[in-house]
């Protein structure tokens with residue numbers, strides 16, 4: 001079967017032929033219907049060898065959707081033919097944290113060598129993929145796999161972030177979304193669906209700002225040196241009650257701090273390598289700065305339910321598996337609107 005692999009440090013992703021895997025005891029084989037292209041893959045592919053926490057080659061794709069194709073011995077909770085998406089940030093499954101569904105914060109995953117599909121174990125950018133346990137699967141029923149697949153990360157990660165900020169996002173509050181790409185365009189919609197906050201989007205081009213308005217941002221501003229002052233002006237000098245930074249560079253972190261209100265919530269979601277210095281006089285009094293990671297299993301089921309209720313409009317560009325390297329190039333150039341999705345069956 002064809003698979004998209006990251007094979008050599010610093011190299012571009014390649015389409016290669018690999019064997020179709022067979023499900024072992026307890027595992028599930030999926031025929032992949034769709035795989036999302038996340039900016040984190042680009043970050044992984046720019047890491048020096050000594051920082052990469054897993055060996056190569058790696059089949060990419062940590063956003064996966066598929067049809068259950070075969071069951072390993074002992075699996076009975078899913079049925080061949082089920083349409084599902086894959087929960088990525090898998091933990092040990094048995095500790096207190098995993099038992100509450102928050103496998104994204106499992107304290108044992110690293111020690112046990114558990115890696116998400118596409119981020120250490122073989123991912124969804126292939127015609128078939130193995131899922132280690134049926135608990136990682138969320139049924140999507142009639143949802144289109146192409147628009148459902150980004151929900152597993154581009155939807156789940158901002159859903160988790162927005163939920164953490166709910167106490168801040170009361171009527172009259174303002175939320176800022178920095179970076180309106182795969183995650184950001186869903187963050188805007190999640191803020192609109194879950195909170196009464198005014199939503200201000202920041203990005204670097206007129207097209208992205210237009211896109212942000214189109215998916216529900218009340219205001220869209222250029223992310224430049226004047227952005228913080230503009231947000232202060234929009235909020236009568238008070239600043240934003242929550243800032244979600246989906247870029248995570250030093251420059252956006254500085255901007256986030258400069259536009260934050262007192263007692264605000266700044267969430268550094270983007271993995272741009274930036275830091276936000278925290279201390280008295282460095283951030284407004286009471287402000288929290290956090291680095292949320294992905295989301296819980298329960299939250300994935302909730303995001304899927306929200307999509308099934310018609311509350312989310314996922315924007316996608318589709319590519320055949322042979323064209324996956326081009327999708328990564330376009331993402332790197334900032335040219336994707338919403339999420340690029342690979343269709344391994346085409």
Ligand code: NAD
Pocket residue numbers: 037038039040041043153154157178179180181182183184202203204205208223246247248249251252268269270271272291292293294331334336338
């Ligand atoms: P994307 O490329 O689809 O979107 C990034 C957006 O940011 C683009 O619209 C781009 O134009 C915009 N941008 C670039 N520089 C900017 C600036 N200075 N100011 C404002 N906007 C700017 O990326 P994505 O797949 O949505 O991922 C976003 C970030 O989140 C990445 O860093 C990714 O690695 C990270 N991520 C983190 C988690 C987590 O669990 N914390 C999960 C998934 C992705």
Ligand code: ZN
Pocket residue numbers: 038039040041062153154
């Ligand atoms: Zn991702």
Ligand code: ZN
Pocket residue numbers: 091092093094095096097098099103106107108109
């Ligand atoms: Zn655990």
